[in-house]
Amino acid sequence: MKSRALLPWLGLLLLLGSGGARAHAVLLHSIPAEGSVVGESPAWLALHFSERVSPLVLTLIGPDGEPQQLEGVAPAQQLRIALPATLAPGNWLLSWRVVSADGHPIAGALAFAVGVQTEAAVMPTTDGSHYLAIWSARVAVYLGMMLGVGGACASLWLGTGPSRPVVAALWLGAGALPLSLGLQGVDALGLSLSGLLASPGWQAAMATSYGHSVGLALPALAGAGGTLWLRRHSTAIAWLLSATVVLLFGLAFTVSGHAASAEPRWLSRPALGLHVLMAMLWLGALPPLLVALARPGADARRVLGLFSRWAPGMLAALVLSGGVLVVIQLGHWRALAWPGYSRILLLKLALVALVLVLAAWNRWRLTARVQRGEAAARLALRRLIRLELVLLVVVLGLVAAWRFTPPPRALLPTGQVQVVVADAGLRAVLTLSPGRAGPVRADILLRDDQGRMAEARELGLLLSHDQAGIAPFRRRALPQAPGHWLLEELLLPVPGDWSVTVEVLVGDFDRIRLTGTLRLAP
Ligand code: HEM
Secondary structure (H helix, E strand, C coil): CHHHHHHHHHHHHHHHHCCCCCCCCCEEEEECCCCCEECCCCCEEEEEECCCEEEEEEEEECCCCCEEEECEECCCCEEEEECCCCCCCEEEEEEEEEEECCCCEEEEEEEEEECCCCCCCCCCCCCCCHHHHHHHHHHHHHHHHHHHHHHHHHHHHHCCCCCHHHHHHHHHHHHHHHHHHHHHHHHHHCCCHHHHHCHHHHHHHHHCHHHHHHHHHHHHHHHHHHHHHHCCCCHHHHHHHHHHHHHHHHHHHHCCCCHHHCCCHHHHHHHHHHHHHHHHHHHHHHHHHHHHHCCCCHHHHHHHHHHHHHHHHHHHHHHHHHHHHHHHHHCCHHHHHCCCHHHHHHHHHHHHHHHHHHHHHHHHHHHHHHHCCCHHHHHHHHHHHHHHHHHHHHHHHHHHHHHHCCCHHHHCCCCCEEEEEEECCEEEEEEEECCECEEEEEEEEEEECCCCECCCCEEEEEEEECCCCEEEEEEECEEEECCEEEEEEEEECCCEEEEEEEEEECCCCCEEEEEEEEEEEC
16 A cells, blocks of 8 residues: 555654754753853853753863763753863863653753863764664554554453454564663663663663653553453453553553643643543554454444444544644644644644544444445445554654654743854854744844954844745844844744844955854744
8 A cells, every 4th residue: 555655754754854853842041152252160051941851961071072971950940060170261062961851852062162262172973863763663652552552442342352453563562662762761861772782771761751651551551461361251350451551551641742741731631641542542443343344244233333432522532632732732823834843743633634534434424334234335444444544553653753843832932042153263143032933132242263252344134034935134233332233123023944144244345154043933
């Protein structure tokens, strides 16, 4: 089937399409600011995030290139890192890796200089190859949980025999869950895939909220396997066990992930729990339903009757809880235009809409005919259920890709956004306040390569937004103080990535252009 062959490519495309953003909490600002030159060695550094974080690895690299590990404390959204000794004059780089409340690690680097600038400190490069492994393991976990756990419960409740796909999905989940935990550790510590073979990554993963999720998901998986075995001996105990399994399943999804850490949690967590349970029941019921429909007869009609009685309510709850999560995660309707998260959401919604149309067709066009014993309708129904299954697996692939992109609400509270652009011995720090689309104030601090405020005859900004089709336009800034230029009323109407060039006229005809990109929140 064509759509099946598209699966891996779609996932890969999304991974690449989500760009550099692989974060969940977002760094809002730092002390000292990125690219700044401080007169004296600071006693501490501070990173201020949009959400609470816990430090994983903090490495400080000095002008001599020697790395040293630091400790940090993060009682709230600010991570404070005490510096052990006076920093020598020159360029310094703090490479940081933290884990946000949703259990996802994020990393970055803060460059600053003490006294004067010297040779730039070299940022350690991270190997991004494990992102594909993380995505694949996550899809396998979803399949194991939805088709395995969901399938085991649904086959019990619908009174169908345990089918081979359900057992296979349970084994897939049992393999993928520990692997995804190991990969979480590799990502948390910024290790290569060989880090899976050592204990630090696993320990780090267990300390994140994803470790708690896996701790709940594994017994849910084992319990689901137990229901398949127990039902042969005691249906009542199997039903009791399946209720526990459902509880564990719901909890596993609500202790980590973006939505689980979104405020207000009294709403986001129950909505997420309901959402994943409904998704599990829907997806999980499809393979047993297919098995039941393989043969004509009273049993197929009974199972179909049961499923079609429950399905509309389940789907309504799935869509409603999904809608609540969308409102919470976007924070503002304009965030739908945001790249990454919103792009995945729109694709997911389009696919879900298609599946809902198929489901409605099955329910209102085919079910009654199958109940009347029409063989052609039964065959058509089986074919469409298979298609539904394939599309829902693609939906899970999209859901797994959310792991790499922050939800827009994480970017909303930004006070400012900043970009540092440098070239030809000049460095400009451009700060936009507020850091969201609309009217903003732009402050530009211009320095030379010695860190001194640099003089200029004129300074302007050239701005464009490729994605929104906004062609480059120019605005002139006004001098405020030596090296400080201001553009008080700048209108940047859309969120997303803006290309910015700081144009500096240093002599009569000598123009230097410093180019960079900055991201505005919706
Ligand atoms: C109108 C329908 C739907 C809407 C509006 C919707 C929306 C959402 C949203 C906003 C989230 C939170 C993502 C995050 O930021 O962490 C979410 C989570 C999720 N959705 Fe949906 N969804 C819909 C249908 C579905 C369907 C049909 C499936 C199953 C195939 C599904 C599976 C999931 C799963 C597994 C998660 C949890 C991800 C995690 O925390 O690991 N959703 N959904």
